[in-house]
Each structure stands twice: as C-alpha cells, then as structure tokens.
Amino acid sequence: MNAAAPVLETRGLTIRFGGHVAVNDVSCAFLPGSLTAIVGPNGAGKTTYFNLISGQLPATAGQVLVKGEDVTRLPASARTRRGLGRAFQLTNLFPNLTVFENVRLAVQARAGAGLNLLTLWTDRLDLVHAAETILDRVRLNDKRNAIAGALPHGDQRKLEVALLIALEPDVFMFDEPTAGMSVDEVPTVLEIIAELKRDASKTILLVEHKMDVVRSLAERIIVLHNGALVADGPPAEVMASAIVREAYLGQELDDA
Amino acid sequence: MLGRILSGDFPRAWPLMVVLLIILLTLALAPFLFSGAQPLNVAAKICVFILLVASYDLLLGYTGIVSFAHTMFFGIGGYGAAIALARIGPDWGSVAIGTLAAMIVAGVLALVIGLFSLRVRAIFFAMITLAVATAFAVLASQLSGITGGEDGLSYRVPEILRPSFRLSEGTVLGTAINGRVITYYIVFFAALAGFLVLLRIVNSPFGRVLQAIRENDFRAEALGYPVVVYRSIASVASAVMAALAGVLLALWLRYTGPDTTLSFAIMIDVLLMVVIGGMGTMYGAVIGASLMILAENYLQALMKGLGEAASGVPFASALLSADRWLLWLGILFILSVYFFPAGIVGKLRALTGKR
Numbered sequence: 001m002n003a004a005a006p007v008l009e010t011r012g013l014t015i016r017f018g019g020h021v022a023v024n025d026v027s028c029a030f031l032p033g034s035l036t037a038i039v040g041p042n043g044a045g046k047t048t049y050f051n052l053i054s055g056q057l058p059a060t061a062g063q064v065l066v067k068g069e070d071v072t073r074l075p076a077s078a079r080t081r082r083g084l085g086r087a088f089q090l091t092n093l094f095p096n097l098t099v100f101e102n103v104r105l106a107v108q109a110r111a112g113a114g115l116n117l118l119t120l121w122t123d124r125l126d127l128v129h130a131a132e133t134i135l136d137r138v139r140l141n142d143k144r145n146a147i148a149g150a151l152p153h154g155d156q157r158k159l160e161v162a163l164l165i166a167l168e169p170d171v172f173m174f175d176e177p178t179a180g181m182s183v184d185e186v187p188t189v190l191e192i193i194a195e196l197k198r199d200a201s202k203t204i205l206l207v208e209h210k211m212d213v214v215r216s217l218a219e220r221i222i223v224l225h226n227g228a229l230v231a232d233g234p235p236a237e238v239m240a241s242a243i244v245r246e247a248y249l250g251q252e253l254d255d256a
Numbered sequence: 257m258l259g260r261i262l263s264g265d266f267p268r269a270w271p272l273m274v275v276l277l278i279i280l281l282t283l284a285l286a287p288f289l290f291s292g293a294q295p296l297n298v299a300a301k302i303c304v305f306i307l308l309v310a311s312y313d314l315l316l317g318y319t320g321i322v323s324f325a326h327t328m329f330f331g332i333g334g335y336g337a338a339i340a341l342a343r344i345g346p347d348w349g350s351v352a353i354g355t356l357a358a359m360i361v362a363g364v365l366a367l368v369i370g371l372f373s374l375r376v377r378a379i380f381f382a383m384i385t386l387a388v389a390t391a392f393a394v395l396a397s398q399l400s401g402i403t404g405g406e407d408g409l410s411y412r413v414p415e416i417l418r419p420s421f422r423l424s425e426g427t428v429l430g431t432a433i434n435g436r437v438i439t440y441y442i443v444f445f446a447a448l449a450g451f452l453v454l455l456r457i458v459n460s461p462f463g464r465v466l467q468a469i470r471e472n473d474f475r476a477e478a479l480g481y482p483v484v485v486y487r488s489i490a491s492v493a494s495a496v497m498a499a500l501a502g503v504l505l506a507l508w509l510r511y512t513g514p515d516t517t518l519s520f521a522i523m524i525d526v527l528l529m530v531v532i533g534g535m536g537t538m539y540g541a542v543i544g545a546s547l548m549i550l551a552e553n554y555l556q557a558l559m560k561g562l563g564e565a566a567s568g569v570p571f572a573s574a575l576l577s578a579d580r581w582l583l584w585l586g587i588l589f590i591l592s593v594y595f596f597p598a599g600i601v602g603k604l605r606a607l608t609g610k611r
C-alpha cells in the first residue's frame with residue numbers, strides 16, 4: 001500500500017430507518033495526515049455517518065474500508081482495534097468509575113491487555129503511567145480520583161477526548177468536541193486537535209458547527225445534507241460555493 | 257504479601273474487617289469451637305455458599321449479568337461428584353474425575369449459553385437462563401437411571417472422609433480428628449482458595465473490563481473490548497466456580513438430589529445473599545452467605561424461645577411462633593434492602609467514609 005492510499009474510505013454508504021434514508025450513498029476517501037471537517041445542518045446525518053463508520057450502526061448498503069480492508073460487517077470493537085477511534089457527541093463515559101480508571105481502561109484496550117484474568121491490574125505500571133500522561137495532557141490530573149459522572153460538563157468533554165487519545169488510533173473521529181463547553185475551556189481541546197494534526201500520520205475527522213474552528217483547522221470540508229454528500233473541497237472553495245452558502249450553511253457563515 | 261493474597265482489595269472499613277476476621281476464624285476453627293454435628297454442618301454450608309455466592313457476584317455485581325442458571329452449574333458440580341462416586345466407586349480417582357468432568361461440562365455449557373444469548377438484552381438473557389435451568393432440573397429428575405431422579409443419589413466417599421475414619425487415637429483440643437473433620441477442612445480450604453481466585457479475577461485487567469461493561473457496555477465496545485467475549489468468559493469462570501462449590505457440597509453431604517443443588521429456592525437464596533451482602537464487593541458474599549445461613553438455621557430456634565417467652569401476650573406469641581420464621585426472614589430482607597441499598601459491605605464502607 002503506498003503512502004497516498006486512503007486510510008479510511010466509504011463506498012456508497014447508506015442507512016435507512018424505515019422509509020427515512022439517514023445517510024444516502026456517501027462515497028468518500030480520507031488520506032493519512034488529513035483533517036477533514038464534516039458540516040451540515042442539524043439532522044443532516046453527520047453523527048449517523050460517524051456511527052456507520054465506527055460500527056455503532058449497521059449499514060443498509062455500501063462499504064466501510066479501513067486501510068483497504070472491508071470492515072462493514074465487523075463489530076465496533078473490532079474496528080477500534082483496526083485503528084478507528086471515536087469520541088462521542090453526547091458524553092459517553094463510565095460514570096461510576098474514577099477519571100483515572102476511565103482513561104486507564106482505554107489505555108489497557110489499546111495495549112490489548114484486557115484478557116488477563118490472574119494478574120493484578122496494578123502490576124501493569126506502564127498502563128498506569130500512560131494514563132497519567134494523558135490526564136496531564138488534557139489538564140485533568142488534579143481530578144484523577146473524581147467520579148467521572150460527577151464532573152462538570154466541560155471536564156467530561158475533556159475526558160471524552162482523553163479516552164480517544166488513549167486509544168492512539170490512526171483515524172480520530174471527533175463529534176462536536178467543544179459542544180457545550182465554556183469559552184475558556186474550548187482552547188484546551190482545540191490545542192489538542194491542532195497538536196494531533198501536526199503528526200502527519202494521523203487522520204482526523206471532525207464534525208463541528210463552529211465555522212471559525214473549521215476554517216482554522218480543516219484543509220478539507222465535506223457537506224452533508226439530508227444524508228447525501230453535496231459538497232467536498234478546500235474550505236475556501238466550499239464556503240464560497242453559492243449553493244452551499246445559501247442552502248446548507250445558512251446563518252452560520254455570517255456569524256463566523 | 258497479604259496484599260497480593262487479597263489482590264490489593266482490602267475490606268477498607270474497620271468494622272467490616274472485624275466481621276470478616278471473626279467469620280474467617282470461626283470457620284477455620286469450627287471443628288474445635290463447637291461440638292455436635294449441627295454447628296459443623298452449618299459451618300460447612302457457609303463455606304460452600306460463600307464460594308457459590310461469590311461466583312454469582314462475579315456475574316451479577318461485577319459484570320451486570322442477571323442469570324437464573326447459577327444453581328444449574330452448582331448442580332452440575334454436585335451431580336458430577338455424586339455420579340462418579342456412586343457409579344465408579346468411593347475413591348479419590350472418582351472425586352477427581354467427577355470434579356474435572358463437572359467443571360468442564362459447566363464451563364462449556366456456560367460458554368454456549370453465553371455466546372448464543374449474551375448479545376440479547378439483559379431481560380431476555382435472564383429468561384433464557386431460567387428456561388435452560390428449568391429444563392436441566394426436569395432432565396435431572398427424569399433421567400433417574402443416572403441421577404436417581406427425585407430421590408437423588410446417596411453414595412460413599414473415599415475412606416479417610418468417612419465419619420468412622422480416625423487420623424489418630426488421641427484428640428486435638430478435645431476433638432477427635434475423624435473423617436468429618438478432614439472433609440470439613442477440604443471444604444474450607446477449597447472454598448477459601450476459590451474465593452481468593454475470584455477476588456484476583458475481579459482485580460485483574462479482565463475484572464476491570466467487566467466493571468466497565470457493567471457501567472457502559474456501549475462504550476466498552478467502542479474502546480475495542482468485544483463485550484460478548486468478555487461476558488462469556490466471565491460466565492464461564494463463574495460457572496466453573498459454582499461447579500466447584502457443588503462438588504464440595506456433594507462431598508460434605510454424601511448425598512446429592514434436586515433439593516440440595518438444583519431447586520429454584522436455592523437460586524433465590526443466592527440472589528438474596530449477594531444483594532444483602534453487597535453487590536460487586538466479593539466480601540459481600542462472605543457476609544451475605546454467613547448471615548442468611550445462620551438465620552435459616554437458627555432463626556427458627558430463636559423464635560421458638562421468643563414465642564415461649566411471649567406466650568402470655570395473645571398477638572405477639574402468634575407473630576413470634578417458630579412457624580413464622582420465614583415471615584421474619586422476609587421482613588429482614590426488605591429492611592436490609594431498604595436501608596442498605598449497597599448491601600452491608602457498602603453500608604459499612606460508607607460509614608467509615610472510604611470507598
């Protein structure tokens with residue numbers, strides 16, 4: 001496989017809920033080292049598209065390929081082990097476990113150390129240290145012993161990002177990572193994404209509503225509308241396109 | 257050293273530690289502390305049920321799986337030992353074959369049930385286990401050529417486990433070391449070892465994943481843990497331990513029948529013991545099993561005494577009559593669930609402010 005081969009590709013990806021086509025025949029390839037923003041109005045199918053890629057929903061038709069391998073029929077856990085990492089829009093943690101344990105579980109998943117029944121978890125000091133490093137990175141180390149479900153919303157979002165980083169995936173899928181965060185917390189998350197972007201081997205997919213964020217980070221934008229891919233290109237080009245501007249981005253462009 | 261034996265999982269509350277130490281020492285010294293057959297019977301039953309309840313806690317408390325098939329695996333252990341001893345002969349080879357076969361059958365059956373049905377929602381899984389366990393109980397009572405049917409099986413155990421066997425002529429601390437005492441210590445140490453293995457499993461990387469699955473199975477799957485595989489392995493480990501508990505009971509009773517292992521009443525008892533002791537704590541199994549079995553064996557006698565004492569009072573004497581002991585057990589259960597939703601262990605830990 002040469003360097004320019006896509007790390008992730010969807011071919012004709014479709015899901016129907018009864019008569020409603022939530023994602024309609026979306027074909028798109030993502031190259032290693034790229035950051036692609038996925039935009040579109042509410043209900044356009046952005047999160048559903050993510051769910052199809054990472055395996056939370058089964059596709060009605062079409063294929064998902066990771067590094068050339070067809071993963072369409074694989075469960076979510078198998079896709080994660082093949083390099084797809086996902087952070088969720090609605091915070092999705094282990095609410096009664098500590099902040100530290102949440103991250104340690106993700107590190108342990110990455111290390112493939114879960115099927116060990118007779119050793120002590122504390123014996124894997126490497127996993128403990130790796131989890132601490134990640135907590136430092138998202139500035140949560142002072143809250144490591146707090147119960148995750150009791151954290152303020154902004155910290156839960158950071159923890160969500162921490163779990164994704166801990167997985168060290170090839171493809172990072174962020175679903176509105178800054179949604180609901182206070183203004184002073186947003187930069188922490190954006191810095192982390194920018195840092196990941198500097199690593200040329202990482203591929204980032206970002207669902208984001210804030211157009212200034214998209215413009216500053218993305219080198220490519222795809223636009224979904226009613227489940228279909230309606231525009232794909234560099235930010236300037238996509239945003240300038242009159243049809244996208246009027247029909248699909250509406251007011252948000254003017255706000256930015 | 258102690259930390260490694262307990263897998264770093266200490267009682268974490270001094271009243272709990274005191275209670276656990278009292279239970280451990282009483283069980284360890286039971287043959288020397290009490291005279292007569294009844295107390296030793298109760299002690300042996302407590303040992304067996306601690307292991308059985310702890311293995312169920314691995315499923316219910318740590319993994320969040322509700323299964324009604326746990327007594328089926330308990331029964332497989334009991335019948336495994338019973339059939340081998342009754343059909344092959346009363347020697348150690350039969351005990352080994354029976355134990356090994358029971359553990360394998362229990363493990364394979366748990367794996368099959370798990371892989372086929374742990375994908376479905378929890379309530380359906382509970383129904384499936386109930387159906388399988390009921391079918392198994394019917395099978396055990398119908399195949400009377402093998403299992404003895406409703407009458408069960410009585411059999412002889414290896415010679416040194418028989419009551420008539422004496423290790424030596426003299427006595428130790430006033431107690432003759434006979435086959436019953438030896439059997440008791442086999443039950444005690446096997447149950448202790450099994451419990452420590454379970455304590456290790458829940459504090460292993462694997463056990464941590466089980467707790468993550470209990471908390472949020474969707475997220476555990478997204479992190480890359482195949483949830484069905486983890487749940488299935490947990491139910492295999494739990495079933496194998498339950499089978500071991502069944503073998504121990506079979507050795508102790510020298511009789512195995514539907515009422516000693518397979519009955520639904522035992523399943524309910526196990527559930528109550530886990531809940532009263534504290535789900536997801538392991539130590540809760542020790543407390544819950546000890547408390548319930550003591551109550552089942554001595555509440556009746558206690559009430560008889562109370563009933564006689566209150567014989568002059570018309571209403572109270574009826575309420576305190578020995579026949580009403582189940583009523584009081586039920587009330588105790590409701591009160592304990594109401595006031596200690598996290599079980600006795602959870603309550604004791606909360607009282608001392610540590611978790």
